Amino acid sequence: MRDLTLPRVASLHYFPTNSDWIIRARWQALPSPLQQPVDQKGGTTTTVTLTHTAHFTHAGHAVALLATHWKGGKPMFVIRDQTSGRETYAASRFLIGEDASDAEITLDFNRAFTPPCGFTDFAICPLPPRDNILPFRIEAGERLTAII
Template sequence: MSVGCAGPQPQESEYRASIKKWHAQRAERLMRPEGWLSLVGLHWIEPGRWTLGSDEGSDIVLATGPGKLGVIERQGDEVWFSPSPDAGISIDGGAAAERILLAADVSGAPTVVRFNDGAASFVLIERSGKLGLRVRDANAPTRTGFIGIDHFPVDSGWRYEAKFTPHPPGKTIEIASVINTLEPMVNSGVIEFEREGKPYRLEVIDEGDGALFVIFADRTNGKSTYGAGRFLYAESIDPGHVVVDFNKAYNPPCALNSYSTCPLPPPENRLDLAIDAGEKNYLGPH
């Protein structure tokens, strides 16, 4: 198999239908009550004691919820929450009345604090030592006003059966983010493909589940596509080859709202190539 060959291609009509189905499933995931479109706030927490609620006088002013939701206390790397009486709060599905230590998202089982009759919630997130509250609301304008995401026309010429070369175990790559962090991430291998006789490479990130995750930038960014790049998952064929289908390139959450902590493409994945495939820039409310 040659590096990055564009064939054999699936039957064209079936292929187009499969990509359209993928796009529809992607939109359905975004529209879920706790999908990316429901984000309404991201509040970083410094050490100390902070009142929390939608009242303008709160130390941390929320976009939704009771005027006085409760009190947040950060002590070192621990964050505690004390709910206000009659705020209608539930925590992890049960009624809440006492001070509770919040588990962060990196634990794999974050504490979910719900209010507004369960329509809104917050969780504690941790990013490179920074601790913050990520707030969601199922009635967020970004969700209720979602207009769908435009795509380039489906083109099987952007589907490649590419060479995959694993890196030695333990190799990492520095990944920057929109919140000015820099974090080493597991760099499991490199993908190689050709376009019009020119070779290209994409470094792959393993987020812990073994999937082949790619963060890339190309010459469409800031024009027809989101300025900070796009995401893509490659699909393994065998130990040395993968399918890279740019028709499945999609926007990071930061293209849809202002409260995400998206990683940015590493320098190695900034391609001198206009990839006219996959999702275009989102033009709806965000």
């Protein structure tokens, strides 16, 4: 049943597509799966199983993103960067890795998107682990969306 009195999304907004944000990263399996607690929006904590990291360098920063979830057999990264809270959703954005092989993975930040909790207080979303909070701007993917 739909509540017509609730706010609705006006439209989705994106940064211009930028091929510089399509990164072929080194895809490395951890020596053994690691159980890690992850905070969630709303104050709860869940435990995820970490199996891989994606390594790349950007603007002089060595990055090792942790894949915290899997969607449709593809690794998902929960990220936050220096656009968060100003130009993008404050809590996080989600990024699905593509074309993973034994050694490499494609990270297309143009496809980074706002999680469900960015649109409703009724959704629970994971927050990024410390390693996935990036010290630079990712001007790619979904921007803040107006709710009317």
